[in-house]
Amino acid sequence: MFAIGSDPVKLGLVASLNRPGGNATGVTFFATQMETKRLGLLHELVPGATVVAALINPSQPAAPAQADEVTEAARVLGLKLHVLHAGSERDLETVFATCAQLGAGALLVAADPFFYSRRELALAAQHMMPAIYEWRYFIVLGGLASYGTSLVDGFRQAGVYTGRVLKGAKTADLPAAQTTSFEFVINLKTGAFLVSVSLLRQDGLLPGRLRSVGGDGSGLGLRPDQQLVQA
Numbered sequence: 001m002f003a004i005g006s007d008p009v010k011l012g013l014v015a016s017l018n019r020p021g022g023n024a025t026g027v028t029f030f031a032t033q034m035e036t037k038r039l040g041l042l043h044e045l046v047p048g049a050t051v052v053a054a055l056i057n058p059s060q061p062a063a064p065a066q067a068d069e070v071t072e073a074a075r076v077l078g079l080k081l082h083v084l085h086a087g088s089e090r091d092l093e094t095v096f097a098t099c100a101q102l103g104a105g106a107l108l109v110a111a112d113p114f115f116y117s118r119r120e121l122a123l124a125a126q127h128m129m130p131a132i133y134e135w136r137y138f139i140v141l142g143g144l145a146s147y148g149t150s151l152v153d154g155f156r157q158a159g160v161y162t163g164r165v166l167k168g169a170k171t172a173d174l175p176a177a178q179t180t181s182f183e184f185v186i187n188l189k190t191g192a193f194l195v196s197v198s199l200l201r202q203d204g205l206l207p208g209r210l211r212s213v214g215g216d217g218s219g220l221g222l223r224p225d226q227q228l229v230q231a
Contacts, residue, residue: 001009001165002026006062008176017176027169029149029159029179033118034134035066036073038147041184042106042132043077045145049105051080051128055095055120057112058085066110075151087114096123107131108139111148136185144190150181 003026015021017028019064034052040158042052046127054070056063067083074081082102084095099107111134121141122133133139134148157177167170 001156001158001164001171002096004028006193011061011112013036017178019172020174020176020203021172023171025176027154027177027179029151029154033069035069035108035150036164038132038134039070039073039079039108040077041145041147042065042108042130045132046106051082051102051104052077052106052108053082053084053095053099053102053104054060054108055077055084056110057114059087060110060112062111069109072122088163092123094128095134099129104129109133136183139185139187139190142190143187145184145186147184148182149179161178162207189193216225 002008002024003015004012006028008024008026008028009016011024013020013024013026019029028088029173039052046095052074054067056066058067061079063085071081071083082098082104086092086095107129109120109131115133116137118129119145121138123129124144125142130144133143133146135151136146136148137151139146157179161177164174
């Protein structure tokens with residue numbers, strides 16, 4: 001029984017979604033197939049960012065497709081896109097430094113389990129970088145926005161399937177399910193904070209490069225009472 005974000009057919013787990021044909025079935029979350037939608041939403045949230053970056057893990061099997069998808073989406077939206085790669089903690093530091101050098105005004109963090117840590121959130125906060133992610137989990141921790149399927153709904157479906165298999169159903173007879181519940185989540189505190197920073201920069205009241213210092217020193221949360229410190 002699987003519950004994954006990638007296409008199970010392309011991964012070779014099943015012959016087709018409707019007819020798995022083997023000893024595996026489960027639920028797909030569409031995580032790696034939503035990058036175009038995420039980029040469009042990011043553009044709506046930060047319309048002034050004409051230069052954007054996409055963070056992709058090159059070790060992810062879906063990485064080439066993700067890069068092609070966001071590149072085409074950026075072309076349609078009239079955005080200048082820089083595809084940046086990170087597969088280690090050290091790479092993340094380099095990526096955010098490169099974003100600043102390229103003048104990227106927003107960041108799309110592509111779907112990948114490697115990015116399920118707080119590290120990229122802390123760096124996004126440090127660099128005042130508006131970013132969109134795949135799950136609402138990132139928004140609870142202080143990210144700006146997320147768009148993706150509901151993990152709760154997906155795992156519920158996986159649990160139902162597991163129960164059916166335990167009762168004797170054959171996996172080959174159970175079509176691979178696709179989650180149909182989608183969530184677009186925005187952290188209003190983070191959004192308000194980034195808007196305030198943007199307006200102050202436009203008025204020339206803040207330097208171009210800043211770092212944030214939260215009350216707990218973590219750089220996460222982006223509360224309105226955070227101090228701005230020149231980097």
